[in-house]
Amino acid sequence: MEKHVYFFEEGNKEMKNLLGNKGAQLAEMSRIGIPVPPGFVITTKTCVEYFKKKGLDDEVVKEIKNAIKKLEEKTGKRFGDAENPLLVSVRSGAPISMPGMMDTILNLGLTDEVVEGLAKINEWFAYDTYRRFIQMFGNIVMGIPDKKFEDIIEEIKKEEEVKLDQEISVNGIKKIVEKFKEIVEVPPPEKQLFMAVEAVFNSWNNERAINYRRINNLPEDIGTGVVIQTMVFGNLGNDSCTGIVFTRNPANGEKMLYGEFLINAQGEDIVAGKRTPMPIEKLKEYMLDVYEELERTAKRIEEHYKDVQDIEFTVERKKLYILQTRTAKRSARAAVKIAVDMVNEGIISREEAIMRVDASSLDQLLHKQVDENAELRVIATGLPASPGAAVGKVIFDPDEAAVRGENENIILVREETSPDDIHGVAKSKGILTLKGGMTSHAAVVSRGMGIPCVAGCEELKIDEKNEVLIAGDIKIHKDEYITIDGTTGKVIIGKAPLIEAKFSDELKTLLKWADEIRGMKVMANADTPQDARKAIEFGAEGIGLGRTEHMFLKPDRLPLVRKMILADSREERMDALEKLEEMQKQDFIELFEIMDGKHVTIRLLDPPLHEFLPNYEELFEKKCRGEMSADEEKIFERVKKLRENNPMLGHRGIRLAVTYPEIYEMQAVAIIKAAIEVKKRGKNPVPCIEFPMVSEINELKTVKEKIEKRIKEILEEEKVDINYTMGAMIELPRACFIADEIAREVEFISFGTNDLTQATFGYSRDDAEGKFLRYYVDKKILLTDPFQVLDRKGVGELMKIAIKKAKKANERVDIAICGEHGGEENSIKYCHTIGVDITSCSPYRIPIARLAAAQATIDEQ
């Protein structure tokens, strides 16, 4: 028969999937002798069954009852016993930690009788605990709004004229309890337990948990475990405390005990951020022995797990208990430093170090920083909760931030954030909270998302009604700009100048290791010398996509491009083309020089011609107003003629070259002449000429043949040999099916997954996002935006077909990807598995790609 309940000592850390992460860690700690309050776990499978059967199975109920009995025996305490009561915590614990997303009930087991018994030891503590329990139980299990409880507390505090909860008198607390009991009828302990277990199960499917899983791409169907553990109390007086420590600094990775604690408090006081805790070093001043024991224990736990731990502890009358440990979330910066340090300390291997860092998180290391040399009007300093600097408009409402954050730079400013704000946090450029510490919700979540965050900035105030942020005399209204620096904790009025991020030595080391391991090449999407230099700096092995249309849009080119398009005669067109050729040549010369010896892939003109002409509607308006000159009239007619109903599917890419061969010929000539010039200067240009939008092999053959002929002529004339290659983009479903024919014609093919996604889904990239795609992702019609994370079911299958055909036809053909997906971790890993040789992405994403590619190789092994 299947077992639904495991005592801690029956499990170990490998049983995460069954016991949840929290449960498995408690089991593991028990196993290795860490002081853990005794308890047991209801398995995640029970949760899944609970949803299927829409209730708890009789068998499960029986097992839980037995476990309680055993726990009573073990602790010598009894549920509902006034003299020696068993109190337990009931916590969620999923296989993958989802901090703060699901529910927890503490002090379960309290009743009127029990509290009276407890009161004999410490009356204030007893009733305070009871009121906490009723509040939590009422709110979480019975769904009564927390405000109802808080209002009562505030009322009593007013009556007693005190500020803090701790200052309330025993009578005040008792009064609160009485009033709470008018709202909540407290059931007997066993009933409490089962109600709490169901509440925890149900919290798996609350909105914020679902949201969290969606954002973090976590599976939906694995369920949560429930950890039931004997309560210990950090709020028994000043010889008790509770706290959270990290075995290393989770913000910067420094090797030191890092964390915070609160004297005479329970754990949720820290997490909720209602009281600002003290740094952990301060514990030495209160209880040196305990501090040292904590330090030793923490070290032991890290050594055991071989990774940084996030440890929750409670000291009950000077006795240390470890309540939970888990692999610590950390900033990308810390992750990199810790990974590299641990290799140097001999704890983990290089491969392990590479796998320890979330590739996509590197993005935040490349975030800008505030230029400290500039004159800054710092109005406050809070906790540096998530590194990086951000400039944006002050917004107080997370809903508003969620909407406006799509298009504007927003700094979300909150008293404190809660899991309900997560949608607003996700779309903001930076987070500023007035309350809460480094482990508060805002801090944890924004670190996870790589969003700069300054937390616990208590100097500031919010005037909610008038939507003003107040710093002493300074008032910052909604929509005014501020800058926050999540690395230093500074809050700056206005738009501070930001400077580019620099690579840390640890990151350089890690990426060097990654480079040694990875199979895929990493190149850059770069159109300008600046991009190209940045690409080299970030470790690109060449240019995988150089878009010539961006060159066409430069102010000195555009008039010539228009002249070419509007030309009445071939002579006129050729004249414009000749001038453009010279300009393009200069573009390419620069790129070849910077990329000396590396591939420079140049995609010939891609968009439809009308994109280079004046805006149709502006012209049309002029015409309607009768303000159009004869010259403009001519342009207008041409623009009108070139307009398309669906330009994305229109006359563009190689189709343009089939009908107007001279444009590609000009570009190819410019490329080769540039290469010749660079070669004459003693450098080594490696041009790769790329044809976009191929859907039929004859397009490629026709255009390629003409261009090859021209190139041959030039090379013979100049008597130089240039080692050039040709390639085709695969960005249409049909191209995937003729990839064998294509591969026979070229040296490389490159997936343009933006367009391929567009065609495969039939989603217009220009329109879909605002019209329905955001809605789709919000409503989980789609789990991720396919323009951000490569779709495996459709686009991925097409790529597999194409790669198989291409490699079969020409095993030496290089396969690349150069869409947005080329810099996205998940997509890169998939591409590795299906046989893509090269990924190309924007320069800032190159470190991500280098690391993700290495991880893909290790995954494969």
Place this chain on the structure above:
Amino acid sequence: MEKHVYFFEEGNKEMKNLLGNKGAQLAEMSRIGIPVPPGFVITTKTCVEYFKKKGLDDEVVKEIKNAIKKLEEKTGKRFGDAENPLLVSVRSGAPISMPGMMDTILNLGLTDEVVEGLAKINEWFAYDTYRRFIQMFGNIVMGIPDKKFEDIIEEIKKEEEVKLDQEISVNGIKKIVEKFKEIVEVPPPEKQLFMAVEAVFNSWNNERAINYRRINNLPEDIGTGVVIQTMVFGNLGNDSCTGIVFTRNPANGEKMLYGEFLINAQGEDIVAGKRTPMPIEKLKEYMLDVYEELERTAKRIEEHYKDVQDIEFTVERKKLYILQTRTAKRSARAAVKIAVDMVNEGIISREEAIMRVDASSLDQLLHKQVDENAELRVIATGLPASPGAAVGKVIFDPDEAAVRGENENIILVREETSPDDIHGVAKSKGILTLKGGMTSHAAVVSRGMGIPCVAGCEELKIDEKNEVLIAGDIKIHKDEYITIDGTTGKVIIGKAPLIEAKFSDELKTLLKWADEIRGMKVMANADTPQDARKAIEFGAEGIGLGRTEHMFLKPDRLPLVRKMILADSREERMDALEKLEEMQKQDFIELFEIMDGKHVTIRLLDPPLHEFLPNYEELFEKKCRGEMSADEEKIFERVKKLRENNPMLGHRGIRLAVTYPEIYEMQAVAIIKAAIEVKKRGKNPVPCIEFPMVSEINELKTVKEKIEKRIKEILEEEKVDINYTMGAMIELPRACFIADEIAREVEFISFGTNDLTQATFGYSRDDAEGKFLRYYVDKKILLTDPFQVLDRKGVGELMKIAIKKAKKANERVDIAICGEHGGEENSIKYCHTIGVDITSCSPYRIPIARLAAAQATIDEQ
């Protein structure tokens, strides 16, 4: 060693691929004792090698020389012998006949000496033949423009004041020969022969032959054979003649000797249409014996070949020679009648009959006819060369017809057509020629293309300079309308009223046989009761695609549809939807009643909403002019908001239903309520509800669930059971890859191959045709327009993937196709092979689909 030359008696009719069709038929006839002038064939393979080696191989030259020697022995005649000269014809003959497309040289072997010898028998004949030879040789082999020769003939005719070539005096002919020899140096006979053979080979790659193969989808790489045959002369006097007979009437299929002949003429006089020949019955009056022999011989040939034959004959001094026979081209009407007759005569099987009719040609049987009851101004009557009536603007220039025929109804009017006019013919609605008979170029080509044609309408004149067609006193200018009736030969001024085609009994019979054989079901694309009735008449087994958006565009609906789209409040929207529901219900009631017991597939709203709103640009213009009211301003803003950059890839189909569920719900409710009402009237409605533009399974699940719930409610309320099904369109590549998931949710899937082609190629249907697609087909970048003929490499592969997945997931799921391709022969056959169960097409294409589906089944067997 490979043999390049075959004497007729060495071959048979199975050797088409090697000897060409003409050669194989001559061989076959020789074999069965038909009087064929002796000769031999150079194989098609020799032609292919000729192109590869860019010349004739020595071995081939030797074989040809040997064959000539043998022919000399056989006939007792000799090349260049003045007394008894061997004259031969040199003709092209490809494995698949390409009438008039390649070159032929007659009377080869004539020289100054030979002609003098011949002149002893008949001086006029001798020199006339010589001048014909020089003209042909000069024109075809040496490339001298024919006009040079014709000018000389005209000059002499003027001098002698005669009208016809036959009226020129012997001296006149001799003068012509002298002048011709100033242009052409006549080589000795053997050199003539080799030059002619090379010319024929080269004519395989002349532009019109390439064009013809492209239009008829014939392979490029099979080459032509060359038939070298002893000349016989139909121009030896009034006891000689030449002609062409069909064993049955190729226009209407009647069983009778049908054809025409010219006394004292050579074959090309008929084909060229320069002299209007006499009907074959007239031959009785000239030479009864010969007529009877011809009749017997023709019958024997038909019996041998078991198909209607197109026989070229010559009578040389009362001796009948058969020069060639081939399977006769025939009108669709004739093809159907002949096929059915031959089954009834016991000559062929039903399957053979089905295979004998080109399915796509049935289209022409459904062409409109002139309403004979109307008052018609008939201005002339010509030969009824290709059946069907057409109304259009008179255009004289085939180039102009080719261009304007894209968008306008054109009647191409020509003295006579030549193979060079083929592009203009193809794009015209009808053809009218003043010269030439039923077997003239215009007649043959237009019958083949199913274009109505009136030929040889000698009463009419063309004033080329002023572009006027003259019928007595009546002048019809270019661009004025005429009507031609290719079934009766009438030419009518203005736009005559046309009536719909009716099925012949033979066609009904043939289609009945087809229905018994075919595996695929045939349904109709029909949105209106008229369409539905037509569909039933043409044999549809249901409606495979009913587009509800067409219903939305009706004038009484559009204001409501707009109200729905522009609604400010839910109430307002629901009000409009309720009214629309009632209207849609009425639409469906009619369809269900007409289709009683048959499937009625209703596709829920597909296009983006802005298609139902006023034109943006008109509104914009109004706005620019400052003429916009406040109400219009509101509409304008909404239209602007709804506009999309790429509406084809935009917010449409099921995507609309995900975001605005009430529209589909309204439609589904209307469908079910209509079905209930029809069922209550005692009929049997079979509604199939179809969701367009699915690309992700969650779209389908979400929308389907809501609709199913509503339907269940209604059915429970009404206590009626409706046998409805649900299906999804597959019109996006991604849908193909999730076809398994889709198939688990639905009872049927239907390929929307128009959209699927669009997405697979990345071609905008709205734009591609004019911008580049026509160019692509013209330049053979693409062999066919993929919107017309289903692309097998891309779209077809996607369909295969989808069908495999769908059937594996749900073997009972029905697979349909409902794009334009559903009525296209080639595409239907492909669909059959990949497992499509149902094809749906416009009502007029249903007969084609029925026949093509049967052919597909037979092909498979």
